[in-house]
Amino acid sequence: MTDHQLRDLLHESVADAAMPDVADRAWEAGGRRRRRRAASAVGGVVSVVLVVGGLAWAVDHREGNRSAAPTQSTKPTRSTKPTQSGAPYTGRNQPDGSYRGTSVWWAPSVGQESSLPYTATPLPTTIDLASPDSGLVGDPVSRALAAFAVTRADGSLYSIRVLGADGLLRGVDLGTAPDGPAQVQPMRDPEGNLRIRAGESMLSPSGEYLMFPQDGSIRVFRLKGQQWSTIDTGSHSTWDATWTPDDDIVLWDPARPDAHPPVYDVRGRPVTRAGATDDLNPRWDSDPYGLPRRSASGSLAQSYTSGADVPQPPSLGLSPGQSDWIGIASAPDAILVLPQEAARQKQCCEAAGWLDRDVLLYESRSSEGFRLLAWQQGTGNFWQVSDVVGWRPGYQSVVASYARLPVVGTRAVS
Template identity: 40%
Template sequence: MTDHELRELLHERVADVGMPDLSEVAWQRATRIRRRRAVMAVTAAVAVVAVGSVAVAGGPGGDRSTGPVTQLPSPTTTSVPTPPTPTKTGTRPDGHYRGWPVYWGPLASQESDLPQVASPLPSVIDLSAPTTDVADDPIDAALAAYALIDDNGGQRLLLLAPDGSLRTVDTSRVAPYDDGSGDDISIAHDSLLSPTGEYLAFPQPGHVLVLTLATGAWRSVDTGDRPTTTLHWMGNTDLWLPPTTQGGDGPMYSVLDGRRSGATNVAAPAGPSSAGGPYGRWRMGPLGTAQSWGRFAGLPVSSDQVTPSQALVVEGDAPAHDALLVLGSASTPDADQRPDFCCGVEFWLDSDTIVYESQTQPRRLVSWRVGTHDLGRVSSIVGFDPDREFLVSSYARIWDR
């Protein structure tokens, strides 16, 4: 197996770990809104993983394997003689799927030509830029955290400050933590940064280490025998430990005093069908809940594109806000083939715009105004070697800044 193939499998492993952004406003809404659809079984979350028992070198943690899972349809091409989304404007959908409006997103090669959109993030995030240690040059909060794991298992953690500068974090006190797959997820996980950007949370056996950026203070939050591999943030200052990556009934702990603060039962959005499976973060925002789906069968796509598709699913607070964005993957050329788990939802940019991180070179943050053909480039992430380093991103809540 080549290094490139190994990195693809490592990416799939991390992408399959879901994380909601249950910010204060979204959490208050979630407690009073019942799901309008039955929640999918947890197995749907892993249905997009390759079939059969796969043994791979697990990077920092060594070899690992996964058991057999359900076979999903292989990609095929369809023919719908309509141009892709980037040539369109307005709100008229390109098709429908079980009553949900479907919009066509860009091919990977078209993302670089999308218009630049304004955001609190810089248009170019250069991870090779000069840095200072956050202990010597503290910040109140970060916009993003980037964990980089090299081929030898070495790790480095960078923070993106609100002014666009970078900080490094000394993680020498963070012990490796195998989530059962052979991978060390103590630092390389997408629930690392709190919604406000004030805290970093590192899962450990029997506890969670929490770093307060403004003061440099570390706290250990005791979780007893509760596994911390499914660590999520609930609101601004509570850690939630559901039984699975797609939610469930689990305890919460306050990072302010380390005490148990209650329990809750929240599940990932059900989506329109079981024709595919969710992966990555599920992010709650003012309009609803967004999550990426892989191998989504049956969606209408533009001519000469692969199906089943990658898609963004937005389940709105009201049915009128439901929408799907198909992320185009052409049958040819190879440059426009998207890998599985290509485009995890990262954050809401504003009240009706979500942002996904496209696994392109360079890696890009791409925005979609839900229910429209309005797409844009938020940031390009450069300054690391994708052939040597595996990147895991974690973002603060952006939409209310």
């Protein structure tokens, strides 16, 4: 039985009682123990293997890979758990349509996502942002798989946590230094609001560094040793700073997409490697969001907003171009359509990384919560990976930033 099913049963067990719903509190109390078990279950496949690739098509216009041979993937068996939309998802291993000669595949609906089997990955099945932690000071880690920033409804920062390879979250303190001001200061966003910039480019591809843009500088935090440093950027805009695959920092400016922005290494030294920014252009004529992600085989995935006339599932009665989608430049290319529904959030589904040479990890944000899902490119195989819980939708928002994950084989787990 999966963590997701256990949580459902816990909710059902108190649903008929005339008492407050204590299921979430009970679930959160056991979260740390579950994550330790989940981490140990995949500990054998976690490694320092990373994916290599050039700088990808486009950085986030708004908010804002070295590998060993992957293990052999096995085909999962489908869950038969009923969902809110009726029958569970049953994919087929042929495209659902085409767009400009590119195969188009339809992702499961929000209601069908909970019917998908889980697959073993370096990430725990539950990522509980409200779980107690000892922080980096009491429980240091030199690398992170992901970083999560929780913000309040007014945009102010509530917390930042990093997820270690052991499946545990550790808090990062951006507050007052022992002998001076706060380590990170708020800055003006493109709309003029004063806030701390904690976006999708927060965590470096290696998972060793966190980056926080400032006015006239970049603050860099090295997890190993918990060391802060500052990169002086002069008059260059820093809000949209992003990482290269080599942990260098590009001061990309969406207002000047064809320019050659400055590039620095983590010590603040200028980088002049030829072609460092040659690929900062979208693969398709549509508006991208989130960061592009490159697989071990060289495939690039980028999320796009609705608007392109990609085929839509006819059963949903959608008009052309109504759904967000993920474009994959590969051999062959592919498009994954995330069917528009009332439950889906705007810009719902960022590409988060690759779990295998052809298995894409992506987000699904909806009124049902924040899930991480996986898709085996060119097939109807989808899996659940993680539920991100422990935050209050409507009162808080979550920004996730991902390192390049170790390449592992995918398989269904019970």
